[in-house]
Amino acid sequence: MTTEGSFIQPAIPRFDGHYDHWSMLMENFLRSKEFWGLVEPGYIEPASDSVQTDAQRKKNDDLKLKDLKVKNYLFQAIDRTVLDTILKKDTAKDIWDAMKKKFEGNARVKRSHLQALRREF
DSSP, rough: OOOOOOOOOOOOOOOOOHHHHHHHHHHHHHHHHHHHHHHOOOOOOOOOOOOHHHHHHHHHHHHHHOOOOOOOOHHHSOOOOTTTTTOOOSSSHHHHHHHHHHHHHHHHHHHHHHEEEEEHH
16 A cells, blocks of 8 residues: 555566567666666776876765666576676676677567578478
8 A cells, every 4th residue: 555655666677588678678767766877878997096086086986886786786687597698797787788789689580580490491
């Protein structure tokens, strides 16, 4: 039961093998949390030997924390067996790009292979 003014936390979209649908849901979820800016351009950690002001250090620490939150959402959304196939998991963008490369258009590829097999048969 919810009362007026209360808010139900949206569920994290689970990856079920249908990348195109999941990516739309996950992108919308991350945009609603105001974290999409860490996935699209990505977070680049500054070099350890670079000199930073306190403001720059605080901003970088904040971005790193947000990137960790996005990674947490992605880890919750993606099954362990799929995550094990992703080699680079340093940033949220790395995970997102690996998923995109591995699964985007998967259904189209399967359909084209089936079509080729039908023609051959």
